[in-house]
Amino acid sequence: MRHTTHKLTAEQKAELFNTHRELIYMVFCCNGYMLRKQIRRLFHLLSGKPEKDIEFDIAELILTGFLLQKTINKDTRTQMLYL
Numbered sequence: 881m882r883h884t885t886h887k888l889t890a891e892q893k894a895e896l897f898n899t900h901r902e903l904i905y906m907v908f909c910c911n912g913y914m915l916r917k918q919i920r921r922l923f924h925l926l927s928g929k930p931e932k933d934i935e936f937d938i939a940e941l942i943l944t945g946f947l948l949q950k951t952i953n954k955d956t957r958t959q960m961l962y963l
Contacts, residue, residue, distance in 0.1 A: 913962035
């Protein structure tokens, strides 16, 4: 099932965007898509935030529909995330 932002109110979208602005902007600057592992490591290096916390942030953005995920290699379960 694909998660979308259609169920969120405008206030909820704005609050979620403001909470994760730097993470969303980083993905946007990389042409709008990155590997999940790349997002986690690069954002850790840029912000100093623990990778575990970044993983929770990524999961929240996926569940709310800000990021979409696609498995690109079934053998290794590599995931591409895009806006």
